[in-house]
Amino acid sequence: MCGIVGYIGEKKCAPIILEGLKRLEYRGYDSAGISFLNGNSSGVVKSVGKVSMLEEKLENQSLDYSIGIGHTRWATHGVPNEVNAHPHFNTDKSIYVIHNGIIENYQPIRKRLKAEGVEFVSDTDSEVLPHLIDGFIKKGMSLFEAVRYSLNEVQGTYGVAVISINEPDKIIVAKKGSPLVLGLGVGETFIASDVNALIAHTSRIVYFEDNEIAEVYKDRFYAKTITDEKIEKEIIEVKMALDEIDKGGYDHFMIKEIMEQPESIFNSMRGRLLLGEGTARLGGLDGFVERLCDSKRIILSACGTSWHACLVGEYMLEQFAEIPTEVEYASELRYRNPIINPDDTFIFISQSGETADSLAAMEEAKRRGALVLGICNVVGSSIARKSDAGVYTHAGPEIGVASTKAFTSQLVVLALITLLIARRRKVSLVDGMNIIQEMKKIPQKVEKILKLNDQIEKIAENFVDAKNFLYLGRGYNFPVALEGALKLKEISYIHAEGYPAAEMKHGPIALIDENMPAIFIAPKDSVYDKVISNIEEVKARNGKVIAIASEQDDKIDDLVDYVIKVPDTIRMLMPILTSIPLQLLAYHIAVKKGLNVDQPRNLAKSVTVE
Numbered sequence: 001m002c003g004i005v006g007y008i009g010e011k012k013c014a015p016i017i018l019e020g021l022k023r024l025e026y027r028g029y030d031s032a033g034i035s036f037l038n039g040n041s042s043g044v045v046k047s048v049g050k051v052s053m054l055e056e057k058l059e060n061q062s063l064d065y066s067i068g069i070g071h072t073r074w075a076t077h078g079v080p081n082e083v084n085a086h087p088h089f090n091t092d093k094s095i096y097v098i099h100n101g102i103i104e105n106y107q108p109i110r111k112r113l114k115a116e117g118v119e120f121v122s123d124t125d126s127e128v129l130p131h132l133i134d135g136f137i138k139k140g141m142s143l144f145e146a147v148r149y150s151l152n153e154v155q156g157t158y159g160v161a162v163i164s165i166n167e168p169d170k171i172i173v174a175k176k177g178s179p180l181v182l183g184l185g186v187g188e189t190f191i192a193s194d195v196n197a198l199i200a201h202t203s204r205i206v207y208f209e210d211n212e213i214a215e216v217y218k219d220r221f222y223a224k225t226i227t228d229e230k231i232e233k234e235i236i237e238v239k240m241a242l243d244e245i246d247k248g249g250y251d252h253f254m255i256k257e258i259m260e261q262p263e264s265i266f267n268s269m270r271g272r273l274l275l276g277e278g279t280a281r282l283g284g285l286d287g288f289v290e291r292l293c294d295s296k297r298i299i300l301s302a303c304g305t306s307w308h309a310c311l312v313g314e315y316m317l318e319q320f321a322e323i324p325t326e327v328e329y330a331s332e333l334r335y336r337n338p339i340i341n342p343d344d345t346f347i348f349i350s351q352s353g354e355t356a357d358s359l360a361a362m363e364e365a366k367r368r369g370a371l372v373l374g375i376c377n378v379v380g381s382s383i384a385r386k387s388d389a390g391v392y393t394h395a396g397p398e399i400g401v402a403s404t405k406a407f408t409s410q411l412v413v414l415a416l417i418t419l420l421i422a423r424r425r426k427v428s429l430v431d432g433m434n435i436i437q438e439m440k441k442i443p444q445k446v447e448k449i450l451k452l453n454d455q456i457e458k459i460a461e462n463f464v465d466a467k468n469f470l471y472l473g474r475g476y477n478f479p480v481a482l483e484g485a486l487k488l489k490e491i492s493y494i495h496a497e498g499y500p501a502a503e504m505k506h507g508p509i510a511l512i513d514e515n516m517p518a519i520f521i522a523p524k525d526s527v528y529d530k531v532i533s534n535i536e537e538v539k540a541r542n543g544k545v546i547a548i549a550s551e552q553d554d555k556i557d558d559l560v561d562y563v564i565k566v567p568d569t570i571r572m573l574m575p576i577l578t579s580i581p582l583q584l585l586a587y588h589i590a591v592k593k594g595l596n597v598d599q600p601r602n603l604a605k606s607v608t609v610e
């Protein structure tokens with residue numbers, strides 16, 4: 001999704017802004033632009049495509065500017081072209097605006113401004129902003145007040161940064177529903193929509209909340225609400241090493257993040273397992289554990305991969321915590337009349353913590369009085385801040401658009417929450433200790449699976465030209481089938497569907513022929529024999545079968561075309577292990593197709609529009 005980077009200080013701003021925008025490339029975008037100020041001169045440069053193309057365009061320009069704002073755009077209103085790219089400006093090009101989010105009432109505003117004689121050059125919703133601001137300035141307002149008044153007129157979401165040639169010592173920023181942070185340096189201030197973009201320069205971060213606006217100078221800032229109340233902002237020290245957001249010698253972020261899983265999984269459980277008590281300690285839930293354990297119902301809600309984690313969580317909670325559990329697409333929740341009671345607990349799961357659909361569903365759950373918890377990876381993200389309490393996954397920054405290590409860490413945190421509730425309800429000390437022992441062995445087992453990378457790469461060679469794939473699993477491994485199919489779709493653009501294996505005979509079996517590869521997730525568990533019968537059914541129709549099977553399963557080799565063997569663990573933890581070969585398979589197929597695995601077409605890392 002769109003990215004914002006800004007700089008005000010003594011240095012030349014362009015290299016700083018370009019570097020910041022590159023750090024946001026993983027979010028997905030289709031065009032980029034930048035505008036600068038120095039005294040009473042200004043400039044704006046835009047390009048379609050990558051930030052490197054914007055960089056090329058800037059090469060022959062004198063860039064002696066020390067205030068600037070840059071943007072990467074992910075098209076919502078109007079095609080990706082230079083005119084629609086940000087920054088947008090007013091008629092005399094004295095005001096420049098970059099905007100993330102959507103202005104829902106842009107059409108009536110645009111119509112009114114047009115009637116007043118304003119000429120619009122782009123098709124975007126965002127372009128109304130510089131013209132609105134211009135109108136208030138012409139009435140004698142300062143830039144800050146003009147932005148504040150303008151934002152009071154718009155409905156929708158925004159993260160904005162505004163500069164003006166007439167007040168060239170400041171940047172005005174504001175936030176509602178789209179993230180925005182400041183980075184405080186010495187005699188310089190950075191602005192970004194994501195802390196990753198400025199962590200190379202400073203660790204002193206200010207997070208803005210919705211409906212806040214600030215006037216930012218190189219050495220200070222003043223914040224208010226957009227309804228004009230003064231506020232004090234806290235400065236937070238963010239600990240993140242720069243190499244955590246670099247590729248670390250790998251070709252792509254996605255493979256780096258897949259390979260990091262022994263460590264990220266370990267980090268998700270570090271300090272949280274109490275072996276002697278057979279339970280988990282989750283400091284983020286302090287004060288809310290009782291209410292959680294007494295819930296009449298738990299509703300897990302999210303989008304995409306995080307929604308698949310919810311499905312696994314449902315199996316865990318029902319098996320061990322014995323609390324009725326449901327899973328909701330966050331994107332659907334507000335569009336029906338959900339029955340939500342004060343003794344319900346919602347758990348929202350999100351890697352980014354900024355997914356607009358999840359945030360909207362969360363507001364709804366809060367409005368209806370439920371306890372709202374969050375499981376997030378990005379520290380300080382909106383979901384983390386707005387939930388009553390929550391647990392961080394601590395998987396580290398995930399840059400590849402296709403979620404991998406964040407997913408397995410979400411499963412770890414769900415297992416910890418399940419253990420915490422289960423031990424307070426029915427599960428015995430011995431059973432709790434057994435779960436912990438198994439959890440502790442997971443990082444080593446993941447290491448073992450990652451050693452199969454070469455074998456999986458060879459298997460991938462056979463499927464580069466496949467047009468369709470079926471992913472089949474049962475019980476805990478049904479959500480893994482859905483997640484495996486999503487991974488392949490996202491980065492290889494091959495059509496893939498996940499199904500509960502037994503559902504195959506109710507329809508999808510009609511698709512099976514020699515051109516339809518089927519991936520079975522078939523570890524040795526209670527449904528193993530039934531899954532084997534499903535495999536036989538596919539083989540009888542000449543389908544090609546890849547099986548994810550247990551290490552000690554020597555029967556399956558003769559039955560299937562390719563087998564990837566993973567170590568065993570208890571059922572509730574098995575999805576952590578079985579999902580990893582599917583991540584690797586999707587990765588290698590996409591790489592062999594020559595595709596951009598880290599930034600697949602049309603996708604954004606953080607989906608901040610509904």
Ligand code: AGP
Nearest residue numbers: 304305306350351352355402403
């Ligand atoms: C994952 O591979 C996807 N890119 C996508 O489905 C993602 O999981 C979804 O958009 C939710 O994101 P979140 O976890 O940041 O809320």
